[in-house]
Amino acid sequence: MDVTRLIIVAVGGQGNLLSSRVLGEAALLAGIPVRMSEIHGMAQRGGVVESAIVFGDAASSIISDGCADVLVGFEPSETLRALNKCNKNTVVITNMTPLPPFTVAIGRGVYPDLDQLQTLVKEKTARLIAFDAVALAKEAGNVLAVNMVLLGALIQTGILPLTADQIKEAIRTKTKKAFVETNIKAVDLGAAAAAQD
Amino acid sequence: MHKLLTDQPGEKMLLLGNEAIARGAFEAGVAVAATYPGTPSSEISLNLFQMSHESDFYFEYSTNEKVSLEVAAAAANSGVRSFCMMKHVGMNVAADAFMTLAYLGVKGGMVILSADDPFMFSSQNEQDNRYYGKFGGLPLVEPSSVAESKEMVKYAFELSEKLQEPVIFRTTTRINHSNGIVELGSITPPKTKGYIKKDPMNQVPVPAVSRNLHVKLLKNLKLAEEIAAQSEYNFIDGDGELGIICNGVSYGYAKDALKDLKLEDKVKILRIGFSNPLPASLIKDFLKGCTKVLIIEEGEPFMEEAVKAFAFEEKMELTIKGKDETLFSRLYEFDPVMVTKNIAAFFDIAYTPPEVPDLSNVPEIPQRPPNLCAGCSHRASFYIVKQAAQGMDTICPTDIGCYTLGFLPPLSMGDFLICMGASAGASCGFSAATDQKVIAFIGDSTFFHSGIAGLVNAVFNNHNLTLVILDNGTTAMTGHQPNPGVEMEKLGMEGYNRISIKSVVEALGVPKITVIKPFKVKKSIKAVKEALEFKGVSVIISEEVCTLYAKSLKTLKVRPFHITDKCKNHKTCINELACPAFFLKNDRVHIEPDLCVGCAVCAQICPENAILPLKNRE
Numbered sequence: 076m077d078v079t080r081l082i083i084v085a086v087g088g089q090g091n092l093l094s095s096r097v098l099g100e101a102a103l104l105a106g107i108p109v110r111m112s113e114i115h116g117m118a119q120r121g122g123v124v125e126s127a128i129v130f131g132d133a134a135s136s137i138i139s140d141g142c143a144d145v146l147v148g149f150e151p152s153e154t155l156r157a158l159n160k161c162n163k164n165t166v167v168i169t170n171m172t173p174l175p176p177f178t179v180a181i182g183r184g185v186y187p188d189l190d191q192l193q194t195l196v197k198e199k200t201a202r203l204i205a206f207d208a209v210a211l212a213k214e215a216g217n218v219l220a221v222n223m224v225l226l227g228a229l230i231q232t233g234i235l236p237l238t239a240d241q242i243k244e245a246i247r248t249k250t251k252k253a254f255v256e257t258n259i260k261a262v263d264l265g266a267a268a269a270a271q272d
Numbered sequence: 273m274h275k276l277l278t279d280q281p282g283e284k285m286l287l288l289g290n291e292a293i294a295r296g297a298f299e300a301g302v303a304v305a306a307t308y309p310g311t312p313s314s315e316i317s318l319n320l321f322q323m324s325h326e327s328d329f330y331f332e333y334s335t336n337e338k339v340s341l342e343v344a345a346a347a348a349n350s351g352v353r354s355f356c357m358m359k360h361v362g363m364n365v366a367a368d369a370f371m372t373l374a375y376l377g378v379k380g381g382m383v384i385l386s387a388d389d390p391f392m393f394s395s396q397n398e399q400d401n402r403y404y405g406k407f408g409g410l411p412l413v414e415p416s417s418v419a420e421s422k423e424m425v426k427y428a429f430e431l432s433e434k435l436q437e438p439v440i441f442r443t444t445t446r447i448n449h450s451n452g453i454v455e456l457g458s459i460t461p462p463k464t465k466g467y468i469k470k471d472p473m474n475q476v477p478v479p480a481v482s483r484n485l486h487v488k489l490l491k492n493l494k495l496a497e498e499i500a501a502q503s504e505y506n507f508i509d510g511d512g513e514l515g516i517i518c519n520g521v522s523y524g525y526a527k528d529a530l531k532d533l534k535l536e537d538k539v540k541i542l543r544i545g546f547s548n549p550l551p552a553s554l555i556k557d558f559l560k561g562c563t564k565v566l567i568i569e570e571g572e573p574f575m576e577e578a579v580k581a582f583a584f585e586e587k588m589e590l591t592i593k594g595k596d597e598t599l600f601s602r603l604y605e606f607d608p609v610m611v612t613k614n615i616a617a618f619f620d621i622a623y624t625p626p627e628v629p630d631l632s633n634v635p636e637i638p639q640r641p642p643n644l645c646a647g648c649s650h651r652a653s654f655y656i657v658k659q660a661a662q663g664m665d666t667i668c669p670t671d672i673g674c675y676t677l678g679f680l681p682p683l684s685m686g687d688f689l690i691c692m693g694a695s696a697g698a699s700c701g702f703s704a705a706t707d708q709k710v711i712a713f714i715g716d717s718t719f720f721h722s723g724i725a726g727l728v729n730a731v732f733n734n735h736n737l738t739l740v741i742l743d744n745g746t747t748a749m750t751g752h753q754p755n756p757g758v759e760m761e762k763l764g765m766e767g768y769n770r771i772s773i774k775s776v777v778e779a780l781g782v783p784k785i786t787v788i789k790p791f792k793v794k795k796s797i798k799a800v801k802e803a804l805e806f807k808g809v810s811v812i813i814s815e816e817v818c819t820l821y822a823k824s825l826k827t828l829k830v831r832p833f834h835i836t837d838k839c840k841n842h843k844t845c846i847n848e849l850a851c852p853a854f855f856l857k858n859d860r861v862h863i864e865p866d867l868c869v870g871c872a873v874c875a876q877i878c879p880e881n882a883i884l885p886l887k888n889r890e
């Protein structure tokens with residue numbers, strides 16, 4: 076089976092680990108080999124959280140620079156920071172709502188210009204799907220469902236060996252009951268946004 | 273029910289490496305588990321802690337790693353299975369007990385887990401603890417994947433019982449913090465109570481006894497080597513004149529590389545999972561048919577040096593390489609492309625590594641360094657001490673915990689750090705060797721772990737120093753684990769005692785003790801000033817619960833503040849506190865109401881009194 080490599084980057088608290096977990100559970104349901112690795116550099120204290128997910132017949136659970144088939148960024152500047160994981164065939168999906176790091180908030184650093192950011196990502200990769208995932212999460216009924224919106228967009232691209240139904244099944248069986256409906260709505264909205272892009 | 277207690281052999285679950293390890297110990301019928309938390313091992317103990325509430329085995333958070341090892345050693349010598357897990361540097365703390373426990377041995381199976389951290393994702397060094405196996409003369413096993421971890425834990429318990437010695441189980445971060453699919457096995461109910469027979473001639477290592485015990489240890493080691501040579505965890509894949517010897521996660525990288533390079537039928541791999549003692553006979557046989565062998569191991573050349581010695585003993589003529597300026601480094605962790613590149617280079621195979629995009633026109637992206645949380649009591653304590661110490665020529669030894677982050681500007685409190693507990697001991701040295709004012713910082717968990725001994729020393733030798741104990745009522749950094757000063761009732765748990773830090777400090781005879789509430793800024797500065805002026809040992813206990821912990825206990829009363837138009841834009845708040853709830857918009861300071869918890873510290877330091885509680889919060 077072919078190998079598909081996915082990198083997800085986010086800021087601590089954005090729910091990245093839950094989205095990797097859903098993908099992992101969906102792969103388990105679908106009988107697809109999967110390995111994932113997480114680095115949470117002090118996530119609770121505002122650091123960056125990175126997950127690497129490898130689908131298919133490979134033994135490694137981490138992804139080297141230049142090797143991601145897909146990059147999903149929960150925050151635009153983090154998407155840009157993770158470009159080293161991409162190559163010219165990589166598909167990039169990013170939320171466009173910035174969460175400026177504290178260094179910027181206190182005037183010790185400049186947040187990248189969002190238009191330039193998109194141009195740069197497009198220039199160096201195969202495709203960029205960029206949209207305001209926070210707005211869609213709100214529309215789904217929970218600002219915190221950004222992770223599910225992005226999952227929806229990811230599945231819509233068809234790059235992963237997983238279907239939307241398998242993702243929804245994993246959401247139904249493996250996430251908190253109270254959020255299942257909003258989460259599924261968020262996945263649909265994310266998929267629709269990616270289809271338009 | 274905790275998911276790791278599921279009694280459905282054959283069921284497949286997606287598990288974190290640390291969950292798989294906890295499950296492995298449970299399936300093996302562990303009776304006593306003890307730990308001191310430390311990344312990347314912490315989720316093993318967290319899961320065991322939770323599981324123990326619904327199960328028959330005993331679990332404890334011990335004061336430090338040495339104590340946890342002693343607890344597990346005694347349990348195993350009573351004939352039950354015990355498990356003790358720690359971060360790699362924890363082995364240094366436990367080393368005294370560890371080295372002589374190897375002489376004593378065990379009756380029930382005992383597994384000591386060391387979680388190594390190549391690249392130092394969350395550690396102060398990247399020491400390679402395979403050497404502890406060699407140092408202590410004890411067997412050491414190390415898995416290559418999450419699924420293998422669970423099986424290997426069970427194997428380690430059996431091996432320990434067979435050899436009557438503790439077995440070291442070594443992981444690296446990429447095992448602990450990876451997820452994989454794991455098949456559940458059947459659960460062996462634990463034998464929870466044992467009995468220890470009095471046998472001083474084997475259990476009290478006075479010199480005459482130890483001389484015999486060392487003989488026994490070496491005999492066991494020899495037996496261990498024979499087992500290692502037969503072990504299912506040391507195996508050979510493939511065939512050919514070219515060889516790779518590897519361990520841990522490097523095995524996965526090497527497998528993927530051989531596939532990518534289409535070398536699967538030209539290069540054979542010896543995967544070492546039972547790595548101390550190394551199976552000399554197996555390795556020598558492997559080398560015999562080879563012209564070139566590459567050793568792939570993160571960390572130190574542990575296997576490489578041994579393999580070269582084996583080849584020398586056999587007078588073999590072949591090229592063996594591993595750590596080399598042109599190949600692998602002793603630094604940091606490996607990755608699949610690096611391993612592929614080095615395999616290709618060593619075996620003279622053409623390989624074009626994936627093209628990394630040219631990032632030269634990407635603007636500098638602002639860093640996202642970790643920061644103390646909004647409303648963290650440590651920020652207030654550092655600010656207070658800094659103000660109180662103004663004009664003094666200070667040196668501030670600090671210690672390990674969330675509060676280490678106080679070394680960053682603008683607080684800049686923290687000048688010297690070695691390891692857990694060292695702030696107290698190092699302070700004594702600075703007191704002896706300089707005339708600087710010594711102000712040390714230590715967290716509550718770290719104080720109990722190993723800071724107490726340094727404070728006892730300070731009192732006994734009458735040093736001149738101030739120790740600030742930052743008591744936030746939890747072990748925050750590693751995920752809010754209990755420590756001896758924690759109120760366990762708050763966690764809904766009974767049957768524990770709480771040790772008051774103040775009583776301990778009083779009992780040690782510290783001549784000047786000051787307790788402050790750091791969210792009362794002015795009063796605290798005054799009290800701290802007095803403590804700093806004291807000649808001799810003074811202790812300041814700064815008491816305020818960790819904000820994040822309070823949030824998780826749902827005891828935090830959030831009352832956000834805002835900046836009113838009285839603000840004259842001095843930016844004192846940002847420049848001196850740098851609470852992450854502040855942000856600048858059009859060069860004016862604002863407070864993010866969703867982040868502010870309302871500690872009110874900024875409000876107290878604003879020269880214009882411009883920061884006030886937000887009344888009408890929508």
Ligand SMILES: Cc1ncc(C[n+]2csc(CCOP(=O)(O)OP(=O)(O)O)c2C)c(N)n1
Nearest residue numbers: 310672673674675715716717718747748749
């Ligand atoms: C010997 C050793 N064991 C464990 C750790 C992991 N560790 C780092 S900080 C810390 C606890 C800090 O707790 P505390 O002193 O209460 O400070 P807080 O994080 O609550 O501010 C631990 C267990 C370590 N670095 N070294």
Ligand code: SF4
Nearest residue numbers: 645648674748818819
């Ligand atoms: S977790 Fe607690 S101690 Fe650590 S930075 Fe946050 S508030 Fe401070």
Ligand code: SF4
Nearest residue numbers: 647851868871872874
């Ligand atoms: S009151 Fe001030 S210092 Fe405290 S959390 Fe809010 S903004 Fe930060």
